[in-house]
Amino acid sequence: MRGVRLLFALAILVLAGLRPAGAQAPLIADLDDHLIAITTGFAGADVLLFGTTDGPGDVIVVVEGPVGEVDVRRKERVGGIWINRKTLGFQNVPAVYMLAASKPLDQLLPADQRAYYQMGIENIRLVPVDPRDSDLKTFTSALVRAKQQRGLFFDQPARILFISDRLFRVNLRVPSTVPTGTYLAKVFLVREQKVVGAFTTPLVISKIGFGADIYDFAHRHSAAYGVIAILVALFAGWMAHLAFRRR
Template identity: 50%
Template sequence: MTGRILLFLALAAGLLGDMPARAQQDLVADLSDHLVAITTGFTGADVLLFGAVEGEGEIVVTVTGPRTDVTVRRQERVAGVWANVEAVTFANTPSFYAVASTEPLENVASADIRQRQEIGIENLFLRPEDPEIDPGTAAIFRAGLIRNKQAVGLYAGEVLPITVLSNRLFRTRIHLPANVVTGTYTVAVYFLRDGSAVHAQTTPLVVSKTGIGADIFLFAHGNSAAYGVLAIIIAIAAGWLAAWIGRKVG
């Protein structure tokens, strides 16, 4: 793996340096792995992004997970019992989000670019499904959504660093926790000068279940009724077996 990365960086640096001025590609980047396999006992994974740039500028990387609808609920104590009293659903919400940068985001890209490209948690397109909801209420639930995601490690709480070597080569490491959802993640790399994007590149990262755990997961979701019956049968059989062993030992 390390040899592949070093070879890529060497070739990228050489190509950028040898290309004619008008034909130069300002940014070349890749991932150490394009597939993260979730197997039994998966505890998370680190993905290394590396690349090379030509000329002066700053680098920003965003990693966005598959988008889903997320419902945030507010609880209150009613008659001594906690109950859901209000809920807001946000459509097309990133299941995972992380951002890395060579400098503080406000020093790297203009506010307009950060907003359009969803650079920074505060710029994520988190819109309530109900367009009629009160803006103040939407803001409160939006903050709750981000807080919940950060609490379980699915939204990075801070901007991750990008290491730059020799003013040309760069790398950053993105951690995917054990509770990441499966699907295709989008890794976007931006090369910026004077607050404006000079070049951008996107590459997919696939997170997929593999092995017997994946087979069980697919069976459970595709045949929920049969899976439930099978689970009950296994539980009953295990109980009978334990009782039989107990009688024999006794």
């Protein structure tokens, strides 16, 4: 079924590329599925991004989102106990950052252009709450490192393959730790070290099923969820006590 959807979509892209030159977009792209459903036992998913260009060129893909606030804490040992001694907050931090390119980035765009389009982990604009903090570099590195360890920031770009001189595709691996929300896949067409076209398509990651109902209830009615969790734990302990007494 996925292969049929891909062939159908590629056919549409090819037909779109056959329009008159004055009406032709330099770049068209899409995903084989715009919704990833997280269910019990979710172990990650593969998303196929494909597209067509109006002629020869290279392609770069940046997938990121949703953004939010993140606090980075530094622990220090005091009296034999590790405690949080300092915290620095960051704003507009993407929950996930993925990258793909048809060639190494330094061969496609100069450093200032990569920074402008936030291509590469080192170019993500992590906005600190206090930009004058003396330990800003340390906290920024710790934030990026934590994201990488969780598999949410990808430091190695995936390889974009050209099926012909105009059709391209790339498989993007969505990790099992991915949070829910709306993501944006930004696709850039590059020629002669300049971005000459761009296209954006959304990707929604959402929980479904019984697990999603529990998640939603826990966030909407946190106090009631806490009481229910305690009652369930007490009941489970009581049942276990009865089982051991019978022995």
